[in-house]
Amino acid sequence: MNVFQRTGCLALTLLALGAGSVAMAEWQAEPGNRLEQRAAQAVQRMQAKVERSHPYFENAYAYAIWPGITRVALGFGGAYGKGVVIEQGAAVGTVSYWQFSSGIQGGAKNFAMIVFFKDEAALEGLKKGEMQFTGQAGVDIGTIGIAGTPAYSDGVAIIPLTNIGLMAEFSAAGVKFNFKPYGRAQ
Numbered sequence: 001m002n003v004f005q006r007t008g009c010l011a012l013t014l015l016a017l018g019a020g021s022v023a024m025a026e027w028q029a030e031p032g033n034r035l036e037q038r039a040a041q042a043v044q045r046m047q048a049k050v051e052r053s054h055p056y057f058e059n060a061y062a063y064a065i066w067p068g069i070t071r072v073a074l075g076f077g078g079a080y081g082k083g084v085v086i087e088q089g090a091a092v093g094t095v096s097y098w099q100f101s102s103g104i105q106g107g108a109k110n111f112a113m114i115v116f117f118k119d120e121a122a123l124e125g126l127k128k129g130e131m132q133f134t135g136q137a138g139v140d141i142g143t144i145g146i147a148g149t150p151a152y153s154d155g156v157a158i159i160p161l162t163n164i165g166l167m168a169e170f171s172a173a174g175v176k177f178n179f180k181p182y183g184r185a186q
Contacts, residue, residue, distance in 0.1 A: 070108075082097070085123075098177075111165065
């Protein structure tokens with residue numbers, strides 16, 4: 001075997017090992033955990049319907065997935081949902097999402113949302129439950145929603161996916177996260 005053949009075999013072996021480690025890092029929902037099952041379905045829908053989410057799934061340190069957040073507004077609004085936090089391919093806890101908003105807004109909707117964390121430091125903000133202030137604008141009709149293209153801002157990227165609703169909004173909001181880590185038995 002000459003040098004080129006050995007180099008080629010080594011490169012193929014490393015490539016195969018690298019591809020295998022990425023595949024092993026994919027999260028699998030616990031069969032008896034209804035929230036995790038719904039979250040896994042939301043991840044599949046997001047990957048199928050939102051092509052721009054693919055690089056985030058491949059490169060993020062962690063992500064939080066809410067399979068359903070219900071939001072209602074008429075001038076003032078509120079939203080609530082419960083999700084799962086996935087860190088390095090493993091479910092590490094649950095997280096609730098609370099939102100209060102004010103602005104030009106009206107309607108109701110239910111949507112899935114994934115928050116991607118670029119690194120461990122960005123994830124710590126969610127785990128600490130720090131209040132976030134956001135501005136939002138969008139239109140949702142039926143299962144079609146329009147929102148901006150994501151990009152990391154302070155190590156966080158957000159991608160929503162409308163489940164169903166009829167809502168138009170241009171508002172400011174305060175968002176509170178409440179993280180609860182799983183026990184070691186989980």
